[in-house]
Amino acid sequence: MEIASAQQLIQRIRDNIAQVMIGKQDTLELLLIALISRGHVLLEDIPGIGKTTLVSSLAKSLGLSFRRIQFTPDVMPSDITGFNLYNQKSGQFEFHQGAIMSQLILADEINRTSPKTQSSLLEAMQENQVTVDGTTYAVPQPFMVLATQNPIEQVGTYPLPEAQLDRFMLRVSLGYPTLQEEMQIYARFSGHSPLHLMKAVVSSAELVDLQETVMTLFCAESIRRYIALLAQATRRHPDLILGVSPRGALMLLLAARGRALLQGRDFILPDDVLAMVNSVMSHRLLLKPETRLRKITITEILAEITQSVPVPQA
Numbered sequence: 001m002e003i004a005s006a007q008q009l010i011q012r013i014r015d016n017i018a019q020v021m022i023g024k025q026d027t028l029e030l031l032l033i034a035l036i037s038r039g040h041v042l043l044e045d046i047p048g049i050g051k052t053t054l055v056s057s058l059a060k061s062l063g064l065s066f067r068r069i070q071f072t073p074d075v076m077p078s079d080i081t082g083f084n085l086y087n088q089k090s091g092q093f094e095f096h097q098g099a100i101m102s103q104l105i106l107a108d109e110i111n112r113t114s115p116k117t118q119s120s121l122l123e124a125m126q127e128n129q130v131t132v133d134g135t136t137y138a139v140p141q142p143f144m145v146l147a148t149q150n151p152i153e154q155v156g157t158y159p160l161p162e163a164q165l166d167r168f169m170l171r172v173s174l175g176y177p178t179l180q181e182e183m184q185i186y187a188r189f190s191g192h193s194p195l196h197l198m199k200a201v202v203s204s205a206e207l208v209d210l211q212e213t214v215m216t217l218f219c220a221e222s223i224r225r226y227i228a229l230l231a232q233a234t235r236r237h238p239d240l241i242l243g244v245s246p247r248g249a250l251m252l253l254l255a256a257r258g259r260a261l262l263q264g265r266d267f268i269l270p271d272d273v274l275a276m277v278n279s280v281m282s283h284r285l286l287l288k289p290e291t292r293l294r295k296i297t298i299t300e301i302l303a304e305i306t307q308s309v310p311v312p313q314a
Contacts, residue, residue, distance in 0.1 A: 001213040007264050009210060010036075012201040016061040021054055023181040029262060030172050030279055031058060031146075036210045037258035039169025039251060040125050040145040042283060043158075043191035051148050051172045052106060056195055059104045062207055063200030065140065067102035071113035073156070077120035081130040082137070095132065100124050103140045103204070107147035111157040118164055121145060125167045142207050162242065162286070169251045170276075171283040214257045216232050218267040227252050227273060233305045234285060239296060242286035252280045270311045278302055 010032060017028060031054070034041045043051050052068065057065035070082065081236070082098035100121070110118060125131050125145055129138050147168070149160070177185060188194060227249050235243030244252075256272035263272070278299060285298050 001209045001262060003213075003261070003266050006210055006213050006261055009202050009206055010262060013061050016198065016201045017026055017057045020057040020188075020198065021050065022184045022188065023177055024050070024054065024174055027054070027172055027174050030170055033255055033258035033262060033276070034169050035142075035144055035207070036214050036261060037169065037209055037254040038142070038144075039254060040147070042165070042168040042171045043146060043148045043174070044151045044171055045148070045174050046150055046152055049176070051174060052108070053195065054174070055104070055146050057104045057198060060198040061193065061200060062104070062202050063204065064103035064207075064236075065143070066104045066106070067099050068106040068108060070098045071110050071117070073113060075113045075117050078132075078270060079118050080117065080120040081124075082132055084133050093133075095137070097133070097137075098130070100130055100139060101137075103143055105143075105145045107145055109149060110147040111149040111160055113158065115158055115161065118158065118160065118261075121147075122164060122167060142204060142211065162284075165283050166247055169255060170279040172279060186190075210261075214254075214261050217257050217260055217265070219253065219257065220268070220312075223256070223268050223270065223273065224253065226270060226309070226312050227256075229309045230273070230277065230281075230305060233309055234281065237301060237305065239288055239291040239301055240285055241288050242284070244281050244284050248281065248284045250252050252276060255280050264294065273305060274311075277306055 006108060013032065014025075014028065021028065031041060033039075035058070045051060055068075058107050065195075069075070074100055078098065080098045080100050082096055082101065084093040084095055086092075087094050107121065110121075117231075120130075124143070127141055128141070129136050205270065230252070231244045231246070231249035234240060237243065255276040256268050257271040258268075260268045264312065282298050285301070287296070287298060287301075
């Protein structure tokens, strides 16, 4: 796909979602970057900010099958992956699909369910398949998981382990709207939700073409080395217990590719890498206890690292 054609498709998605979402352009850009880079997103924010509306409008714009899973302590792994049920008439076991068998998944309040159920998402997110009773089933393509959690309320929750956090390409927060944006929200949503009027503007096949185009963008050796140096710097930093894994560094490269396409380029710049560092790396780093006591944040550490690693010159 030509870069100009790719930009037209992306702009169609943006314009369509703008009929529903007010503001949040930075957040939408990050979601689109993850989408075209085949990544998954962790949405961290308080309830009522518009996470479900944003994801629903994205699904409708793309014409994808969409499933919202409300995670609670009693949700079982089989609810996610599916299960085999014996059919007395046929004398055979029949597979009943779980909620994961949709193209776009909203895993709402993922930290409110047990670690066993959380882990049922892992295989699908990493391998694009699920295994039930020894049989493997492919998830529909394209496939994307957007999980939400409330960073404030921690009572009765099960924090996501590092292995699961590492599966998410980006961690994103919507934040509160401005005064003007909030007034527009009241006006737009005081009657029927505009979500019902949305139509698909991009097909699944066109989305797959976008994803394949991302992988064709030129990435210089100096850019790959730059990403590797940033990752190495996180592993050596004295205030961190856990640095970025090779998979996390690869996610940064993929996200930089996605941003380059959104910017209308067929090559990656250091600016693409720098723009994605916080969203890709912040949930992959673990502070030492004494660092927390000194009130030092991961954002500050990442700023220090990006300033210390030389940016490659053109």
